[in-house]
Amino acid sequence: MKKVVVTGGSGRLGQLVLKDLLAHKYEVLSLDRTPPAEKLCPSRLADLRSSGDLYEALKDAYGAVHLGAYQAPNLTSDSQTFSNNVAATYNVLKAAADLGVKKVVIASSTAAFGFIYALKPFLPAYLPLDEKHPSKPQDSYGLSKVVGEQIADATARLHPRMTISSLRFPGIIFDFSYEIVRQRWKDPKGRAGGHWAYIDARDAARACRLALEARFIGHEVMIVASPRSSMTQPTAELISKYLGTRIPTKSGLSGNWSGVDSAKSRKLLGFRAQHAWENYLKDEK
Secondary structure, three states: OOEEEEEOOOOHHHHHHHHHHHHOOOEEEEEEOOOOOOOOOOEEEOOOOOHHHHHHHOOOOOEEEEOOOOOOOOOOOHHHHHHHHHHHHHHHHHHHHHOOOOEEEEEEEHHHHOOOOOOOOOOOOOEOEOOOOOOOOOOHHHHHHHHHHHHHHHHHHHOOOOEEEEEEEOEEEOOOOOHHHHHHOOOHHHHHHHOOOEEEHHHHHHHHHHHHOOOOOEEEEEEOOOOEOOOOOOHHHHHHHHOOOOOOEOOOOOOOEOOEOOHHHHHHHOOOOOOOHHHOOOOOO
8 A cells, every 4th residue: 555645634625635545545644734623544743844744754655745835825924925835845845855755746826827816917928828838926825836846846857756746726616516606707807817717626636646646757737727717708708808809819719718728737647627617506697
């Protein structure tokens, strides 16, 4: 049985990742600053800024899923958001590399592109966004994610046999009734910075496991999202109304396509979203 360590295992996504891994017969250890509301597996209290906790936890581990972080700006000071997230990612990757952990999954974010929390709003070069689009974050959280990906690049250069996946998630939906999406229909402009992209938390958890099972080596950044937007209107209409018609878009798209492109995660991970708001909200009005 392969051992996997999940940081941030007490969080909402962390709990779903634990359940998915346990259902697929992994031996799982959860690390977090706070105890879990539901103890699904062995867990330890740990401060990811302390590398000693990680070296102890990652002994004999096959993989690690790193979710432990401040998950948005303004939850604490900007300096704390940045320093915590960057230090935690560095420590996880350094300990994993030193101990010979084969697979590491990092929860990154489409906030790394810089649009979602932009202090001075700007427009994308094209839509949907893919991994080749420039990342120009202005906020502490998005910047911490870009730096985390650069740490993963550096780790992969020194340890070329490792598999490191940085998964850029858009807004994660934890309300499985999807009523939160119905509420968002009232204000499409409010979701324009994220280009109306989303992912169901259950799909995000499954993507973490698929990344542990991926066969590539080195570090790859991948967008993981639903193929459709969270809105009922055609995306081309939303772009014209809220962003402007100057933005080039990929040809051949129609309907409510997502503002981010998950083609790379489909290719490398075999990821396909299984949950979409259309399956839960029958009345679109």
